[in-house]
Amino acid sequence: MIVDVGGVKIGAGVVVVQSMIKRPIDEVDRIIEDIKRLKRAGCELIRVSVPNKPSLPYFKKIVRGSVLPVIADIHFHADLALAAIDAGAAKIRINPGNIKKGGLKRIARVARRGRIPIRIGVNAGSIDRRRFATPTPEALLTTVREAVDIFAGVPLVLSAKSSDIPLTLEVYRRMKIFGFPLHIGITEAGPPFRGGIRSGVGLGILLAEGIGDTIRVSLTGDPVMEVVAAYEILNSLDLRRHGPILISCPTCSRCRVDLLRIVNKVEERISDLSLPIKIALMGCEVNGPGEARDADIGIAFGRGTGLLFKKGRVVRKVSADEAIEVLFNHLREGGEE
Ligand code: SF4
Numbered sequence: 001m002i003v004d005v006g007g008v009k010i011g012a013g014v015v016v017v018q019s020m021i022k023r024p025i026d027e028v029d030r031i032i033e034d035i036k037r038l039k040r041a042g043c044e045l046i047r048v049s050v051p052n053k054p055s056l057p058y059f060k061k062i063v064r065g066s067v068l069p070v071i072a073d074i075h076f077h078a079d080l081a082l083a084a085i086d087a088g089a090a091k092i093r094i095n096p097g098n099i100k101k102g103g104l105k106r107i108a109r110v111a112r113r114g115r116i117p118i119r120i121g122v123n124a125g126s127i128d129r130r131r132f133a134t135p136t137p138e139a140l141l142t143t144v145r146e147a148v149d150i151f152a153g154v155p156l157v158l159s160a161k162s163s164d165i166p167l168t169l170e171v172y173r174r175m176k177i178f179g180f181p182l183h184i185g186i187t188e189a190g191p192p193f194r195g196g197i198r199s200g201v202g203l204g205i206l207l208a209e210g211i212g213d214t215i216r217v218s219l220t221g222d223p224v225m226e227v228v229a230a231y232e233i234l235n236s237l238d239l240r241r242h243g244p245i246l247i248s249c250p251t252c253s254r255c256r257v258d259l260l261r262i263v264n265k266v267e268e269r270i271s272d273l274s275l276p277i278k279i280a281l282m283g284c285e286v287n288g289p290g291e292a293r294d295a296d297i298g299i300a301f302g303r304g305t306g307l308l309f310k311k312g313r314v315v316r317k318v319s320a321d322e323a324i325e326v327l328f329n330h331l332r333e334g335g336e337e
Contacts, residue, residue, distance in 0.1 A: 006069025078103025
């Protein structure tokens with residue numbers, strides 16, 4: 001099944017990248033700016049929490065000003081989901097663990113009539129603890145299954161997230177049987193470095209097995225980092241080609257330039273490039289020329305100077321001090337910055 005969310009197709013064979021707004025919902029102008037930044041980084045869908053009734057006018061303004069289709073994230077109150085649909089949400093994420101059955105049925109009726117996409121977003125942290133003592137795979141799958149029955153006839157996307165990676169893997173492998181597109185993520189993964197690794201492990205395994213139609217990397221930090229991390233995972237598996245791939249060596253005692261400084265500067269400057277270009281920055285002549293030659297553009301350093309390679313050929317010699325500027329001049333000339 002393909003689910004159309006404001007023109008973005010989930011389940012059509014291309015893994016869709018999404019993220020979530022982290023500011024209080026009344027900061028409408030700043031949220032609209034965040035969404036522009038996220039779009040530039042490659043984000044394709046944005047989710048916004050609608051925590052209560054007073055949030056609705058703000059949500060409506062965000063939907064109107066957003067450059068991306070907006071998904072409303074709803075917990076506890078069915079009425080909020082219905083009001084978010086009225087406000088123009090492109091999709092609603094509901095959590096069946098915290099909305100009563102009667103409320104879910106009311107949302108399902110409206111979504112069925114209007115063909116409004118719904119994500120049944122089960123989370124290990126909010127399953128009904130009166131029924132399930134612990135968040136086992138069975139508990140998560142039963143919660144999903146019961147909601148799928150209630151939402152029969154509605155365009156659905158399913159997720160059942162946990163911060164426990166083996167549990168997440170088991171649940172998603174079994175969730176394929178429902179036949180709906182799957183939203184994958186490792187929830188509450190942590191700050192960017194640790195959370196990026198945890199997400200890379202969990203989501204990488206699922207994606208390599210062909211599981212996952214849309215992805216959100218949940219990080220404690222700037223949402224743009226979530227998008228960058230998502231593309232890093234997808235690029236690594238050759239599932240998407242978006243933005244630069246930066247190859248750099250770890251350095252060792254052979255390295256005679258401050259490669260870390262150069263790599264950090266380059267990384268900063270390429271963060272909002274969308275072109276799928278491979279850049280290599282290497283510390284010495286051991287692996288440097290090979291990697292730099294195989295990249296679209298690269299520098300293999302030696303003692304204080306380096307050789308700049310472009311599409312496999314040496315273009316010129318550069319000093320460590322001028323390396324970054326020369327690299328970006330060449331990217332510009334090639335229309336690549
Ligand atoms: S490329 Fe050279 S400097 Fe970099 S890790 Fe390998 S041997 Fe060390």
